[in-house]
Amino acid sequence: MADEITPDELLDKIDYGTPSGDWMDTTKSVQIRPGMYCYAAKAESVETLGLPNARPWNPVEDDWKLPDDWQQILHEGIKERLERFRTFKIFMDVCVRCGACADKCHFFLGTGDPKNMPVLRSELLRSVYRNDFTTAGKILQKIPGGQRLGGNRPLTLDALKEMWYYFFQCTECRRCSVFCPYGIDTAEITIMARELFNLIGLNIDWIATPVSNCYQTGNHLGIQPHAFKDMLEFFVEDIEDITGVDCTPNFQKKGADILFITPSGDVFADPGTYTCQGYLILFQYLKEKYGLDVTWSTYASEGGNFGFFTSHETMKRLNAKMYAEAKRLGVKWILGGECGHMWRVIHQYMDTMNGPADFLEVPVNPITGTRFDNAASTKMVHITEFTADLIKHGKLELDKSRNANRIMTFHDSCNPARGMGLLDEPRYVINNVCDNFYEMPPNTIRENTFCCGSGAGLNAGENMELRMAGALPRATALKFVHEKFGVNTLGTICAIDRAALSTLCEYWVPDVEVAGIHELVGNALILPGEKERTEDLRMEPLPGCEEEE
Amino acid sequence: MTQKYLIPLTAVFLLFLVAYTGAGAGLGWFFGIVVPYLAVLAFLVGFVVKVMGWTASAVPFRIPTTCGQQKSLPWIKQNPIDNPDTSSGVFVRMLLEIFAFRSLFRNTKAAFNRNASNRIIYSWEIFLWVAALAFHYAFLVVVLRHFRFFTAPVPGAVQFLEALDGIVQVGLPGLFLSGVVLPAAALFLLARRLFDAKVKYMSRASDYFPLFLILGIAATGISMRYFTKVDVTGIKEMTMGLVTFSPVIPDGIGGLFYGHLFLVSILFAYFPASKLMHLGGVFLSPTRNMANNTRARRHINPWNYDVPIHTYEEYEDHFRDKMIEAGLPVDKKE
Numbered sequence A: 001m002a003d004e005i006t007p008d009e010l011l012d013k014i015d016y017g018t019p020s021g022d023w024m025d026t027t028k029s030v031q032i033r034p035g036m037y038c039y040a041a042k043a044e045s046v047e048t049l050g051l052p053n054a055r056p057w058n059p060v061e062d063d064w065k066l067p068d069d070w071q072q073i074l075h076e077g078i079k080e081r082l083e084r085f086r087t088f089k090i091f092m093d094v095c096v097r098c099g100a101c102a103d104k105c106h107f108f109l110g111t112g113d114p115k116n117m118p119v120l121r122s123e124l125l126r127s128v129y130r131n132d133f134t135t136a137g138k139i140l141q142k143i144p145g146g147q148r149l150g151g152n153r154p155l156t157l158d159a160l161k162e163m164w165y166y167f168f169q170c171t172e173c174r175r176c177s178v179f180c181p182y183g184i185d186t187a188e189i190t191i192m193a194r195e196l197f198n199l200i201g202l203n204i205d206w207i208a209t210p211v212s213n214c215y216q217t218g219n220h221l222g223i224q225p226h227a228f229k230d231m232l233e234f235f236v237e238d239i240e241d242i243t244g245v246d247c248t249p250n251f252q253k254k255g256a257d258i259l260f261i262t263p264s265g266d267v268f269a270d271p272g273t274y275t276c277q278g279y280l281i282l283f284q285y286l287k288e289k290y291g292l293d294v295t296w297s298t299y300a301s302e303g304g305n306f307g308f309f310t311s312h313e314t315m316k317r318l319n320a321k322m323y324a325e326a327k328r329l330g331v332k333w334i335l336g337g338e339c340g341h342m343w344r345v346i347h348q349y350m351d352t353m354n355g356p357a358d359f360l361e362v363p364v365n366p367i368t369g370t371r372f373d374n375a376a377s378t379k380m381v382h383i384t385e386f387t388a389d390l391i392k393h394g395k396l397e398l399d400k401s402r403n404a405n406r407i408m409t410f411h412d413s414c415n416p417a418r419g420m421g422l423l424d425e426p427r428y429v430i431n432n433v434c435d436n437f438y439e440m441p442p443n444t445i446r447e448n449t450f451c452c453g454s455g456a457g458l459n460a461g462e463n464m465e466l467r468m469a470g471a472l473p474r475a476t477a478l479k480f481v482h483e484k485f486g487v488n489t490l491g492t493i494c495a496i497d498r499a500a501l502s503t504l505c506e507y508w509v510p511d512v513e514v515a516g517i518h519e520l521v522g523n524a525l526i527l528p529g530e531k532e533r534t535e536d537l538r539m540e541p542l543p544g545c546e547e548e549e
Numbered sequence B: 001m002t003q004k005y006l007i008p009l010t011a012v013f014l015l016f017l018v019a020y021t022g023a024g025a026g027l028g029w030f031f032g033i034v035v036p037y038l039a040v041l042a043f044l045v046g047f048v049v050k051v052m053g054w055t056a057s058a059v060p061f062r063i064p065t066t067c068g069q070q071k072s073l074p075w076i077k078q079n080p081i082d083n084p085d086t087s088s089g090v091f092v093r094m095l096l097e098i099f100a101f102r103s104l105f106r107n108t109k110a111a112f113n114r115n116a117s118n119r120i121i122y123s124w125e126i127f128l129w130v131a132a133l134a135f136h137y138a139f140l141v142v143v144l145r146h147f148r149f150f151t152a153p154v155p156g157a158v159q160f161l162e163a164l165d166g167i168v169q170v171g172l173p174g175l176f177l178s179g180v181v182l183p184a185a186a187l188f189l190l191a192r193r194l195f196d197a198k199v200k201y202m203s204r205a206s207d208y209f210p211l212f213l214i215l216g217i218a219a220t221g222i223s224m225r226y227f228t229k230v231d232v233t234g235i236k237e238m239t240m241g242l243v244t245f246s247p248v249i250p251d252g253i254g255g256l257f258y259g260h261l262f263l264v265s266i267l268f269a270y271f272p273a274s275k276l277m278h279l280g281g282v283f284l285s286p287t288r289n290m291a292n293n294t295r296a297r298r299h300i301n302p303w304n305y306d307v308p309i310h311t312y313e314e315y316e317d318h319f320r321d322k323m324i325e326a327g328l329p330v331d332k333k334e
Helices: A007-013 A023-029 A043-048 A070-084 A086-093 A106-111 A118-133 A135-142 A146-150 A157-167 A175-179 A186-199 A205-217 A225-243 A272-290 A312-329 A341-354 A383-392 A414-418 A424-433 A464-485 A495-508 A517-524 B003-056 B087-100 B127-149 B156-165 B177-195 B197-202 B205-228 B232-243 B255-273 B275-284 B312-326
Strands: A258-261 A294-296 A333-336 A380-382 A407-411 A489-492 A513-516 B108-112 B120-124
Touching: A007 A464, A023 A118, A023 A157, A043 A205, A070 A086, A070 A118, A070 A186, A086 A118, A086 A186, A086 B003, A086 B275, A106 A464, A118 A135, A118 A146, A118 A157, A118 A186, A118 B197, A135 A146, A146 B003, A146 B205, A157 A186, A175 A186, A175 A414, A186 A312, A205 A312, A225 A272, A225 B312, A258 A312, A272 A294, A272 A383, A272 A495, A272 A513, A272 A517, A312 A333, A312 A341, A312 B312, A333 A341, A333 A383, A341 A380, A341 A414, A380 A383, A383 A424, A383 A517, A407 A424, A407 A464, A424 A517, A464 A495, A464 B120, A489 A495, A489 A517, A495 A513, A513 A517, B003 B205, B003 B232, B003 B255, B003 B275, B087 B275, B127 B156, B127 B177, B127 B205, B127 B232, B177 B197, B177 B205, B205 B255, B205 B275, B255 B275
Parallel strands: A258 A294, A258 A333, A333 A380, A407 A489, A489 A513
Antiparallel strands: B108 B120
16 A cells, blocks of 8 residues: 555645534534544454454445444443453543644554544544433433434434544554543544454454464464474574584473563564564573573463454453463563563553562563562563663673664654653663664653554554554654754664564655664674674674775 | 534523613523522532542553653652652642643644645644633632632731732723633634634534633623623622522522523533543543553552453464474374
8 A cells, every 4th residue: 555655646646724514413414434443353363263243244244243242242341341441441431632642643643533632532432422421411312403413413424434534543552641631542532442442353464363373372373382492593693603603592491481472573573573682582591691591481472462452351351361371480580572462451450450470580680680670560561671781880890882874763662662661771771782873853862752553453564544644743853853863773672563563664764774782782682603794683894894894 | 514513602682681671671580590509509519520520430551641751760860740640640640730720831832835746744832821821710710719609718828819809990880800700711712713713623512601701691791790780789699699508589680690691601501511621530540640650550440351362272273284294393192
């Protein structure tokens, strides 16, 4: 689809002007448009987890093959969630439509579609809530014109399709929530909406199939255990070519110190693969120098959790493997790789859902003696917290000059930024492995960071117009530092980012590459017994070694 | 969609006229006694029911929106207000949120220009914050000042507030600042809804109605104080009667007062069923009122239930041969 719409055509479409009239009158005319939606979930993927209404269906066809009582199912579903989630109930009740959130959403900024203003996205569902669940709404139903006046509407098929379309145009990035005077979090509303869709079998395939793979095979990409091992061993060979050191990792090693879990995307696709090599180099270094024993697992070979984009229950079912595997292997604690939504799940949900992790120890870095009190209960530490601690204590021997060709900026991923507050740890690591670092403008970083436009399961191929539109605010900020400071590398700590931002750069800022932070660590880290390196992990000549090519 | 604001505007006029003429037609007892009591009752019951409804819902996960650096390593400077990990940090965050509208203070405005650079420009947008703050504080002062009508003797604090509110000492009776700021801020908020295309598009009748209602209350109140000069002694006799549960309807209180009182009553009764409940909701919003310490201290989900998972044993059973062949450790060899 990116081939079909050029950046210029996309930019020409942007108009923040708003139509006159009432958005409710436009529900019927909403077109589920190619380039803007993701394909429907395959029946077999929905069946893997025994989720409802598995069947082939197509969003652009009139008949969505819904169960006969779909309205009743959704009504009961909303009712149940209002009782289970105070967030949902309050966010349905207290919005004053002040508009502070309106131009905070990357999808609104990239498309100008008023229904991408967070307030209206939520109103799509809120209008149904007001109609069916509030006393005022029930009274207004009986007065001619009352529904319209109150902004209430029944849950019709058109309303459902409109909701489906727009709640799959939200990446649950929480940027609007930062600006809302009541902390209304559209991500939370989108999570509820998607949970409701799943009750009647309306997931998208880019979420459902990874979920099914992860459940059965251990990771989103469906990499089977032997293949997973093969892929890491392939990296080991590459690293040996570059450094002369064998970084063979442990798999499912019982009694290891630490279980390491990272998104499978980094095992599978560039440039995440280089980040993955960075992990292998770091673990080899720590094993060689300090005797730290880290193990990987093919069973818990997925850090990400697309269940989070399906339902709370599905999230829990996928996440359960982490603790289960840590317990089985008898490790002391868990270390998590660079990933965005994975870390929101670990930080804000895991212990509550699948804890208590009383079979693990409070994480202590045996090399520095640092006790990670901030992870005392969940017992899982973020790799940039871990590496920052090692660097701070001078435990890593680093050669910054190997990254001298990288002029860096850093993209804060939504979830670590707004669902955790992991902001300075990655910056500290970057500044210790690389000399050239420039921040993007303040309105676009840290808690104000813009989404890559492809999060929350929307990183598919068929919705490329949506993704590139949503990527625009990030891209313009990146372009700014690219032009002003010559930034050529966009650092990130998210596997989806590594895929999505690469596409973003190719489309909007072609001269910038995307790199995970531990790729840079892997380049800079001086392994015991390594040969003189002439290439970086991408097998491109190191700065100063170009002429040897 | 003119009816979105014309209907609420007309409604407020009609409500005023109903009370104005009704009181003149001998229904003073109804608008002066029955309606205020019912309205206050509706407000109290409605407010409590709504808040109880919210608190009855569970808080299964601790999901604050973090707006600053987390507490992690001791040498990394935490932002203890925007990303609090303790209840005292949360307390400060909530204090700033409730009394200073901190999140709204961050507001920016985005503009996109289709030109060579195609940049999106963000500028600080402070007017909504200023108007919102002015509106709410002026409203609070007005409400507190009205305690003069419900207390005898009038407490020193109320008299002090009046003195402060009238500090400019202009005109007779002296001008209250809140009497200027409240309608001015309300008019600004109304103008935003009418003239900012985005805000207009998202606005509903239920957004215009409270604004018109409050403007109507302000207009009638200002008119009574500065222009038509109502019988204040009679009014105080009546309001004291209401709070002491021995209601009286003195003669000579004009229809304007009944109109004012009726609009206030409508506001009270309407409050719990409307978006105005953000007053209560802001205290309970889980993205703001929780500490970001979920990894340090376990949060309990009251309805957490067991779910089917794909166990390691099932996984190994499925892949055992391939695992053995690849040299991966297995629990059962056969």
